[in-house]
Amino acid sequence: MFYESTRGGLKSVLSAEAIKKGIAPDGGLFVPETNVKLTLSDIEQLSGMSYQERAVYILKLFIDDYSEEEIKDCVYSAYTKSKFGCEEIAPVYKLNENVHILELWHGPTCAFKDMALQILPHFLVKAMNKTGEKNEIVILVATSGDTGKAALEGFKDVDGTRVVVFFPNKGVSEVQRLQMVTQEGKNVHSVAVEGNFDDAQSGVKTIFGDDELGSRLNSKGYKFSSANSINWGRLVPQIVYYFSAYADLIKNKEINSGDKINFVVPTGNFGNILAAYYAKEMGLPINKLICASNDNNVLTDFINTGVYDRNREFKKTLSPSMDILISSNLERLLFELTEHDAAPVRRWMEELKTKGVYTVDATIKKAISKLFWAGYTSETETLKTIECVYKEYGYVVDTHTAVGIDVYDKYVISTGDMTKTVIASTASPFKFNDSVVRAIFGEEAAKNKTEFDMLEILAKECGISIPQGLKGLDKKEVLHKSVCSKSDMKSKVEGILGL
Ligand SMILES: *Cc1c(COP(=O)(O)O)cnc(C)c1O
Numbered sequence: 001m002f003y004e005s006t007r008g009g010l011k012s013v014l015s016a017e018a019i020k021k022g023i024a025p026d027g028g029l030f031v032p033e034t035n036v037k038l039t040l041s042d043i044e045q046l047s048g049m050s051y052q053e054r055a056v057y058i059l060k061l062f063i064d065d066y067s068e069e070e071i072k073d074c075v076y077s078a079y080t081k082s083k084f085g086c087e088e089i090a091p092v093y094k095l096n097e098n099v100h101i102l103e104l105w106h107g108p109t110c111a112f113k114d115m116a117l118q119i120l121p122h123f124l125v126k127a128m129n130k131t132g133e134k135n136e137i138v139i140l141v142a143t144s145g146d147t148g149k150a151a152l153e154g155f156k157d158v159d160g161t162r163v164v165v166f167f168p169n170k171g172v173s174e175v176q177r178l179q180m181v182t183q184e185g186k187n188v189h190s191v192a193v194e195g196n197f198d199d200a201q202s203g204v205k206t207i208f209g210d211d212e213l214g215s216r217l218n219s220k221g222y223k224f225s226s227a228n229s230i231n232w233g234r235l236v237p238q239i240v241y242y243f244s245a246y247a248d249l250i251k252n253k254e255i256n257s258g259d260k261i262n263f264v265v266p267t268g269n270f271g272n273i274l275a276a277y278y279a280k281e282m283g284l285p286i287n288k289l290i291c292a293s294n295d296n297n298v299l300t301d302f303i304n305t306g307v308y309d310r311n312r313e314f315k316k317t318l319s320p321s322m323d324i325l326i327s328s329n330l331e332r333l334l335f336e337l338t339e340h341d342a343a344p345v346r347r348w349m350e351e352l353k354t355k356g357v358y359t360v361d362a363t364i365k366k367a368i369s370k371l372f373w374a375g376y377t378s379e380t381e382t383l384k385t386i387e388c389v390y391k392e393y394g395y396v397v398d399t400h401t402a403v404g405i406d407v408y409d410k411y412v413i414s415t416g417d418m419t420k421t422v423i424a425s426t427a428s429p430f431k432f433n434d435s436v437v438r439a440i441f442g443e444e445a446a447k448n449k450t451e452f453d454m455l456e457i458l459a460k461e462c463g464i465s466i467p468q469g470l471k472g473l474d475k476k477e478v479l480h481k482s483v484c485s486k487s488d489m490k491s492k493v494e495g496i497l498g499l
Contacts, residue, residue, distance in 0.1 A: 001064050003030040003232065006335035007349070008342025015063040016127035019120075019233035020137070022226030023208055027349075028342070030232045031332050036061045038243075038283045044257045046247035051089035052079050054247060055240045062236050063123070070126050078119035083108050085468070090115065090241040092248045092422065095393055099408070100254070100422045101401070102245045108469050109179060110428035111321065112272065113150035115241060116234040121158045123233045124225065128160055135223040138497065140207060141165045142200035142228060144268060145172040146321045146427065148190060149179040151227040156185030163227070164496055165190040166200040169483060171320055174451045175431055175470060182476035189496050190480040193489065196314050198325055201228075203489040213490065216499055229271030230328050238275030239282075245422050246284055255420055260287040262421040264411075266404040267291050267299055268322035270329035272424060277333060277371065287419045292407035293376040294319045299327055303374035306365035308348075309357040318382050318435045319399040321427065326352070334360065337367050373415070375407040382406065386429075386439035396440070396462050398432045401425040430470050433458050450474070 003018040004011040009026025011033065018030035038061075046054050055075045060068055079089045084106045093101040107114025128137065139161060141151045148165040155163045167180055169192040180190040193200045207213065208224055217224065229235060242263060249255045263286060265273035273291055280286040293300045294317045302308040310325040317323055335345050344361075351358040360368075377385070385402040389395055397405065404423045411417065429436045433454040438446045445457065452474040459466045484492045493499075 001036075001062060002033045004033050004340070005029070006031060006331050006342060007346050014065040015232065016065050016130040019063075019123050019231060020127040020131055020133060020225055022224070022228075022231045027209065028345075029230050029329070029332050031335055032062060033340075036282050040258055040283070040285075043243065043246065043284065044250065046243055047251040049247070051244055052076055054244045055079060055237065058240045058243055059236060062239075065130070066123075066126060074119055074122035074126065077122055083118060084114075088248075090244055092245050092252075093395070094252075094254070095389075095395060098418060098420055100245070100249065100420070101395075101397075101425045102241065102422050103425050104241060105398075105425060105428040105431070107150070108153050109146065109149045110431045110467050110469055111146035111150065112424070112426040113146045114153075116229075116237045117147070117150035117154040117227060119237050120227055120231065120233045121154045121161065125158060125160065127233075133223070135218065135221050137161045137225050138217070138222050138493075139163045139225055139227045140204050140493070141226070142197065142204040143167045143172075144197040144321045144323055145176040147228060149176065149183070152180060152183040152185065152188045152190065155227070156183065156188050158187070162187045162222075162497075163189065164493060166193045166204060166489060167191075168196045168200055169194050171196050171316060171323065173320060173432060173434065175433070175473065176320075178473045178476070179469070181478045181480045182473065183479065189482075191482040191484055191489075191492055193484060193486060195486045196316075197323060198314065199486045200489075201326065201328070203486055204228075207490055207493060210490065213494075213499075217497070220497065220499060222497060228328070229269050235271060235275055235278075235329070238272055239278050242276050242279035243284060249420070249422070258285055260285045260419060262286070262288045262290055262411075262417070262419050264290040264292055264404045264408045264421060264423040266319065266322060266400040266424065266426050267293055268324040268327065270299065270327035270333070272426070274329045274332055277336075280371070281336075288411075288417070289372050290408060290411050290421075291372050291374040292404045293374070294322050294382070294403050295376065295378060296323050296325055297376035298325050299330075300374040300376045302330075303368055303372050306362075306368070307357065307359045308352065310352065311356040318379055318432070319403050321400055322403065333368075334364065337364050373411055375410045375414075377403045377406040383435065383439040386436055390440050390462075396429040396436060396458070396464060397425060398427040398429040399435045400427050400432075428467055430455055430458060430467055
């Protein structure tokens with residue numbers, strides 16, 4: 001299997017090279033050159049397997065320049081019961097006859113990013129050996145809150161790598177911030193940026209594209225790579241859990257093999273839902289992919305109109321990991337839908353960069369409407385959903401998952417479609433406990449309380465236990481105190497690396 005850039009500048013790249021580079025030199029994203037197909041009987045086989053076996057089965061189809069032994073090594077190091085706290089790794093919870101929740105947040109940092117970032121460092125270290133890389137890899141990360149911690153945790157003390165994370169200073173929850181600034185490990189750095197996620201992401205992209213800096217870096221024995229979802233090594237592990245959820249539904253006799261199901265995905269950078277799209281293209285019986293947004297509803301508008309317009313106010317919401325106006329992974333979908341024609345993709349990305357807006361043609365728009373349905377959720381609806389789900393089912397969801405549930409309700413009302421549906425749950429309710437406590441117990445319960453008091457309230461009142469990774473976070477020493485402006489990100493990196 002070879003990979004190519006969505007901008008057409010590079011072809012015939014092996015997965016190890018694509019994972020090591022992160023982003024293609026022409027600014028494009030790597031995608032597989034050929035399709036991978038599974039039959040129904042292949043999918044049925046998965047239901048008798050453990051999560052790890054399912055992962056090996058799917059991953060080896062895409063990263064076939066890794067030996068099966070190497071893939072097993074990665075999978076069994078990443079997805080352990082001790083890190084994920086449960087045997088199933090990504091369990092499916094039955095909410096009612098029609099709706100299942102795919103819990104993707106059992107990993108060490110309590111958000112779905114762990115599903116990919118626990119395994120990416122293993123892919124990367126092997127990629128360096130396979131490609132004879134002698135330089136130390138510097139992972140630059142821009143985060144809306146969850147990726148940063150998951151990357152720090154995944155890469156800490158991994159030889160031959162360094163991580164520098166940039167997060168929006170006022171754009172993350174207190175728990176998220178403390179998770180990052182208290183991170184231990186000899187090779188990790190986190191820096192607060194005075195700006196929002198898009199500022200941090202643009203800053204990182206500019207650093208990646210800086211040739212002069214790149215060559216200075218090289219002469220000092222470093223090389224940049226990315227752990228954002230633009231890296232194929234992040235995307236491919238996410239395909240696994242869509243198959244795994246389907247296999248579990250067969251196993252639990254919720255569906256018959258071949259029955260179509262819907263997936264709802266709370267979406268920001270379009271990585272998670274893109275993995276579901278790849279699963280569908282591979283033959284997983286999926287009816288609709290439902291793209292759920294918060295008030296930053298640029299994707300809702302795009303899917304409904306074919307116009308991607310980022311020229312709008314950036315809103316800080318209760319689901320901050322989805323506060324994004326530039327959904328990078330959409331570029332991969334567009335490249336797939338143009339049947340790998342890079343010319344229009346280049347044009348649209350150029351227009352996005354210069355004017356902040358582009359319009360896809362009618363064929364592409366039609367293809368998108370066939371695959372996706374999109375909706376968004378306001379702040380009050382988010383809180384209301386958390387409350388209703390708790391009152392009706394005794395099940396506690398975080399703000400991002402609540403966006404998914406609310407958009408699913410809107411989908412059912414609008415379409416009448418009663419196909420069984422799996423909603424991706426992307427974070428533990430403990431990670432966004434402030435909103436969750438307010439939603440369920442009212443403003444009074446949250447008055448004069450810190451997020452750490454609220455962890456206790458949530459655990460006690462709802463009878464659920466506080467995840468290991470969040471306990472005692474407020475008592476840990478702050479090790480990373482750097483704050484910088486958008487324009488100083490480059491010099492921060494130079495300072496950290498001693499360039
Ligand atoms: C990152 C994140 C999302 C958005 O996922 P994308 O792959 O960027 O679309 C949603 N919810 C949570 C909790 C996240 O951390």
